Amino acid sequence: MxxxxxxxxxxxxxxxxxxxxxxxxxxxxxxxxxxxxxxxxxxxxxxxxxxxxxxxxxxSYFSLQTNDNAMRYIERLGMEAEEVQQLISDKIYDQNGTPGGNPIIPLKGVNGDFKINKIKFLNHRWIQADFSDGKNWGEMIIEYFFDENNKLELIPLSSLLYSGS
CATH class of the missing domain: 1.20.5 (Single alpha-helices involved in coiled-coils or other helix-helix interfaces)
Structure with a gap:
């Protein structure tokens, strides 16, 4: 068993x-x-x-933050690139509240005032901007520089307008 x-x-x-x-x-x-x-x-x-x-x-090839030559230029002015971008962005966006539209935009809005929606820093001299009045929109190139007193100057170089459908 x-x-x-x-x-x-x-x-x-x-x-x-x-x-x-x-x-x-x-x-x-x-x-x-x-x-x-x-x-x-x-x-x-x-x-x-x-x-x-x-x-x-x-x-990001065309960008202030990735362009060594542009960064050196800004540093020679005694500023930092991020500081410059913030300063210029604030000035551009603050002008959106101006009656009659943003004075940097060389066009008059049909459907209201043109306002800058978005900006992109291309280098230490140029900005690409997108603007709109709600129905029409466009893009522009803005030149910026600091004069000998480090006063900011914004100059619209060229713009184009698309029509809304």
Whole structure:
């Protein structure tokens, strides 16, 4: 009787080991396929990030913050680029509240006063600006500089107007 109990225990142990082996093999197979899928997603995400980084680098090519020559020019004036950008941005946006529209914009609005919506610093001398009166919109190039007394001068160089539909 003792022999049969050991024999049944042995068979039960063998069946349990076979079951565990099959179960673990299935789990490892699923984990491997999941790892492969996640690796593919990671590769795709890295490629997307690289593409976005390249686009960002190209988009910021014309920028005060990424132009070493422009930064040196601003520093020679005794200012910081971020300080200059904030000062000029504040002055441009503050003029949006002027009755009759922003005086920097050389056009008169048909549907109200033209106001500058967005600006982009191209370098230490030029700004690209987007403006609108609600229906019509346009873009312009503004030249800025500081005179010998470090007084800010803003000069509209060129503008174009798109018509709303």
């Amino acid at each position: 003792k022999k049969s109990i050991f024999m049944y225990l042995f068979f039960f142990a063998v069946l349990y080991i076979i079951f565990q082996y099959a179960n673990e093999k299935a789990i490892f197979g699923k984990q491997d396929s999941r790892i492969v899928k996640l690796s593919q997603k990671l590769t795709k995400a890295k490629d997307s990030l690289s593409a976005l980084a390249k686009q960002t680098e190209e988009a």
